[in-house]
Amino acid sequence: MTQARLASCIPLPLEHKLLVSVIEKAKDWALMHGVGMRDRKNFTKDSIQIAPFVLLPSPFPRTEFTKAVELQPVLNELMHKVAHDDEFLTCTLENALQVDEFTANLFDIWVKVRDEGMAQPISLGMLRSDIMLESRCPHTENQCAKHTPYCSWKQVEINSIASGFGHLGPVSREIQSYILRQLGQPELIKNMPANLALSGLCSGITEAYDLFGVPRAVILFVVEEVSYNICDQRFHEFEISEKRPEIMIYRRTLTEIYDETTLNDKKQLILDGHPVAVVYYRSGYEPAQYPSAKEWDARLRVERSTAIKCPSIHYQLAGTKKVQQALAAPGVLEKFMGAGAATGRVRDIFTGLYSLDFDENGERAVDMALADAERFVLKPQREGGGNNLYGSDVREALLRMRHSRERAAYILMERILPPLVAGYVVRPGAAVPPPLTDLVSELGIFGVIIGTKDKIYCNRQAGHMLRTKLADANEGGVAAGLGALDSPYLLDL
Ligand code: ADP
Ligand code: MG
Numbered sequence: 001m002t003q004a005r006l007a008s009c010i011p012l013p014l015e016h017k018l019l020v021s022v023i024e025k026a027k028d029w030a031l032m033h034g035v036g037m038r039d040r041k042n043f044t045k046d047s048i049q050i051a052p053f054v055l056l057p058s059p060f061p062r063t064e065f066t067k068a069v070e071l072q073p074v075l076n077e078l079m080h081k082v083a084h085d086d087e088f089l090t091c092t093l094e095n096a097l098q099v100d101e102f103t104a105n106l107f108d109i110w111v112k113v114r115d116e117g118m119a120q121p122i123s124l125g126m127l128r129s130d131i132m133l134e135s136r137c138p139h140t141e142n143q144c145a146k147h148t149p150y151c152s153w154k155q156v157e158i159n160s161i162a163s164g165f166g167h168l169g170p171v172s173r174e175i176q177s178y179i180l181r182q183l184g185q186p187e188l189i190k191n192m193p194a195n196l197a198l199s200g201l202c203s204g205i206t207e208a209y210d211l212f213g214v215p216r217a218v219i220l221f222v223v224e225e226v227s228y229n230i231c232d233q234r235f236h237e238f239e240i241s242e243k244r245p246e247i248m249i250y251r252r253t254l255t256e257i258y259d260e261t262t263l264n265d266k267k268q269l270i271l272d273g274h275p276v277a278v279v280y281y282r283s284g285y286e287p288a289q290y291p292s293a294k295e296w297d298a299r300l301r302v303e304r305s306t307a308i309k310c311p312s313i314h315y316q317l318a319g320t321k322k323v324q325q326a327l328a329a330p331g332v333l334e335k336f337m338g339a340g341a342a343t344g345r346v347r348d349i350f351t352g353l354y355s356l357d358f359d360e361n362g363e364r365a366v367d368m369a370l371a372d373a374e375r376f377v378l379k380p381q382r383e384g385g386g387n388n389l390y391g392s393d394v395r396e397a398l399l400r401m402r403h404s405r406e407r408a409a410y411i412l413m414e415r416i417l418p419p420l421v422a423g424y425v426v427r428p429g430a431a432v433p434p435p436l437t438d439l440v441s442e443l444g445i446f447g448v449i450i451g452t453k454d455k456i457y458c459n460r461q462a463g464h465m466l467r468t469k470l471a472d473a474n475e476g477g478v479a480a481g482l483g484a485l486d487s488p489y490l491l492d493l
Contacts, residue, residue, distance in 0.1 A: 004149035128163035160319025167235035169465030197463025204448035217277035269305035352414035385477035
């Protein structure tokens with residue numbers, strides 16, 4: 001089957017000399033405006049290099065973009081309810097916990113803290129729903145009634161921890177606007193939607209800070225040992241520092257939190273003599289695959305404290321792949337959202353999601369995937385990219401795990417097939433000009449929600465980001481070096 005296509009916003013290829021000169025300008029713009037990352041190969045804190053970016057914005061249908069933006073508060077509220085439904089989380093994760101140590105450790109902390117009584121009822125959710133256009137049409141075999149190169153969009157996953165790109169999302173729009181101006185096409189910029197992700201996410205943090213309401217309190221960003229995605233992280237700090245100069249922000253690893261914090265008799269988390277108001281797991285923070293005992297202890301201390309956590313541990317559990325799959329099962333959305341129109345809108349964004357538990361449904365899913373492995377993605381309970389299996393690996397893994405308990409730690413998901421767009425990807429250290437290649441995009445919509453189990457203080461959509469990768473790459477993490485920064489160019493089809 002030939003994959004559907006969307007046309008680029010200006011006809012390609014660009015003439016060689018023009019292309020080389022605009023890339024040279026764009027690279028300098030990137031370095032001087034924080035479109036950057038630290039170099040993984042020659043790491044130094046003294047410099048950054050350009051982050052990979054797509055030269056021109058990628059087309060995305062306006063109606064589908066608007067639909068995604070409008071749906072975000074509904075998804076925020078759904079995640080909030082799921083995170084606060086103890087019974088649902090327990091039942092849903094039960095089998096995965098037996099075989100997935102990471103999720104089991106999170107779960108143990110949650111149970112411990114709940115049994116002691118939660119010191120902080122307020123949660124700060126900074127979510128990112130990742131979606132892809134689906135070019136296949138479920139209604140008829142090859143023919144969409146709409147006659148467009150896409151049929152709808154589908155959710156890839158919803159992230160509840162470390163939803164990065166609050167800075168890199170908006171700045172991608174700025175660099176591509178600059179490039180369009182250099183190409184003599186400034187009138188196209190109006191088709192790139194405004195993106196207020198950075199201020200939107202940061203005001204979520206400061207609103208939580210204000211709800212904490214303790215003078216001299218500080219904000220704590222939890223960072224990894226070595227930060228490659230430094231621009232995205234630091235710009236959040238710069239933004240808060242500019243808007244709220246009185247608030248101090250600390251950056252600490254979990255190990256440092258273990259060594260440097262205490263809980264006082266009011267269960268305040270104390271760092272450097274200050275109570276911590278908000279603990280924020282940094283954008284792009286990849287939870288270590290195997291945190292040390294100290295790191296788990298630090299996490300437990302944070303969860304026990306009065307600090308408002310982003311995310312709190314039940315939010316992180318709500319963001320697992322297993323929960324996403326359970327939400328797609330018949331009747332589950334209705335339980336959380338009732339039977340109204342919003343439930344139908346959410347159901348429409350799910351693609352086929354199947355449990356691999358040892359029961360009738362699980363067996364059926366295994367058979368279905370073995371019969372046509374190319375149609376599926378196999379996902380473990382992990383975040384941060386590079387863990388999923390595709391194509392022949394799905395088959396191999398299922399044959400290996402078929403009779404082993406390990407299987408319950410995975411979910412099976414139908415593979416989304418987005419339309420192709422031709423484009424140029426500019427990468428650090430790569431030859432200029434790059435070849436014209438076929439690309440596919442993944443749109444992330446940010447949401448902020450603050451509330452307790454019974455009361456929601458704020459719930460809104462907060463900007464977006466677009467990541468684009470080579471059409472034949474399975475995954476497209478930008479920090480992992482596979483994807484590239486991009487932004488949507490809205491099409492009226
Ligand atoms: P992670 O937690 O590792 O980010 P994701 O579910 O987002 O896990 O998967 C990682 C990447 O794999 C996605 O960004 C996307 O590029 C690709 N991917 C995941 N699920 C699908 C799917 N159902 N169809 C097509 N691509 C997918
Ligand atoms: Mg992802």
